[in-house]
Amino acid sequence: MTPTLRDMAMTVLTTADPIEKTALSREYAQVWRDARAAGRDIPLGTAQPPDYPARPSQPELLPPRDVPMRKPGTPEGRIAMLHAIAHIELNAVDLHWDVIARFGDVDFPMGFYDDWVQAADDESKHFSLMEACLRGHGSHYGALPAHAGMWVSAVDTKDDIMGRLAVVPMVLEARGLDVTPGMIGLFKQAKDADAVAALEVIYAEEVAHVAYGSRWFHFLCGRNNLDPTPTFHALVRKYFHAALKPPFNEEKRAEAGIAPDFYWPLVEDTAR
Ligand SMILES: [Fe+2]
Numbered sequence: 001m002t003p004t005l006r007d008m009a010m011t012v013l014t015t016a017d018p019i020e021k022t023a024l025s026r027e028y029a030q031v032w033r034d035a036r037a038a039g040r041d042i043p044l045g046t047a048q049p050p051d052y053p054a055r056p057s058q059p060e061l062l063p064p065r066d067v068p069m070r071k072p073g074t075p076e077g078r079i080a081m082l083h084a085i086a087h088i089e090l091n092a093v094d095l096h097w098d099v100i101a102r103f104g105d106v107d108f109p110m111g112f113y114d115d116w117v118q119a120a121d122d123e124s125k126h127f128s129l130m131e132a133c134l135r136g137h138g139s140h141y142g143a144l145p146a147h148a149g150m151w152v153s154a155v156d157t158k159d160d161i162m163g164r165l166a167v168v169p170m171v172l173e174a175r176g177l178d179v180t181p182g183m184i185g186l187f188k189q190a191k192d193a194d195a196v197a198a199l200e201v202i203y204a205e206e207v208a209h210v211a212y213g214s215r216w217f218h219f220l221c222g223r224n225n226l227d228p229t230p231t232f233h234a235l236v237r238k239y240f241h242a243a244l245k246p247p248f249n250e251e252k253r254a255e256a257g258i259a260p261d262f263y264w265p266l267v268e269d270t271a272r
């Protein structure tokens with residue numbers, strides 16, 4: 001019997017090895033797209049995803065303050081940066097499959113699953129790109145300690161799809177749009193053409209992920225008769241435990257459907 005979409009999501013979430021996890025993720029995305037193109041939809045099914053996805057024994061996960069800071073101007077600093085991005089991408093793979101698996105009670109049109117499967121596929125490719133860059137520098141994912149806090153937003157919003165959309169694509173992935181051009185500049189300066197090319201792919205594709213978040217957030221606001229801007233502010237204040245930090249990439253945020261009145265009021269908002 002063909003697995004349902006949520007069976008596929010569960011297999012990705014419960015696979016610990018990152019290479020295997022991302023390969024499965026890409027394979028399932030292709031299965032989904034092929035079925036959709038052929039006009040035979042894969043059933044969504046049901047699932048009870050774990051609170052935490054399976055992870056490899058390495059890297060060691062440390063509280064953010066214990067992750068050693070390295071100067072970005074040094075080769076070690078750049079390897080640490082690639083490692084940190086690989087870690088973000090691996091979490092992003094699970095974050096997308098987790099949404100697919102978890103929120104079965106929300107009746108989304110099929111286009112929602114198209115977007116989430118596509119983003120999961122992109123994140124898997126992003127992880128592979130970062131892993132290839134690390135290998136090119138004689139390192140690999142798992143060689144350095146990584147941030148343990150990456151799954152906090154997922155746990156906090158495990159019962160709230162609108163909170164999840166507000167915090168993950170519309171705050172965290174949008175933050176990626178703000179900081180990626182600076183990172184590309186750093187690798188350009190270091191004449192690391194492979195890293196520059198990889199980060200440019202990531203930068204271009206992340207705009208779409210933020211746009212998916214914004215699109216479906218607005219869809220749910222419309223369905224529930226909610227005003228999107230104050231609803232977004234209330235959810236970010238509830239689930240995201242820090243102020244938003246300028247400078248913002250206003251151009252790419254706009255391209256992704258995030259208006260300035262979404263994020264500016266959340267700057268220096270310390271009443272949390
Ligand atoms: Fe990504």
Ligand SMILES: [Fe+2]
Pocket residue numbers: 092119123173206209
């Ligand atoms: Fe993303």
